[in-house]
Amino acid sequence: MKIKCCKTNLLAVQDTMDILKGRWKVQIIAALCYDKMRFSDLQKEIVGVSAKMLSSELKDLEINQLVTRTVLNTQPISVEYALTDYGRTLKKIIENLAEWGIEHRKKIIGKVLEN
Structure with a gap:
């Protein structure tokens, strides 16, 4: 017996994809999963992202209450980003994506990239 996909689940997946869409958001969240x-x-960690794009993506993540932005009292002034408690609820998803990606790379390419 084939089970039909639940429209509620499809809508929820679409909502999630709308928030995380784009090339950089998942990588930003992954980079912030372990520390602010x-x-x-962040720009050094995420290879290929421009400062303008990183700034834009961080603003979107902040609007969606996944990331906080803290201006540090340093000279010159610097800004620090961290996941909110709500943002940290994505950590398990990020870890699952990473595990799947490692296995997929092994299956398709036959090897794993070294850290």
């Missing part, structure tokens, strides 16, 4: 980071450190 300064803007410049």
Whole structure:
């Protein structure tokens, strides 16, 4: 017997994809899963993202209450980003994506990238 996909689940997946869409948001969340980071450190960690795009994606994540932005009292002034408690609820999803990606790379390419 084939079970039909629940429309509520499809809508929920679509909502999630709307929030996390784009090339960089999931990588930003993954980078922040383990510790807060300064803007410049995030830009170094996420290869290929421009400062303008990183700033835009961080603003979207902040609007969706997944990330907090803290201006540090340093000279020169720097900004630090961290996942909110709500944002940390995505950690298990990020870990599952990483595990799946590692297995997929092994299956398709036959090897795993080294850290």
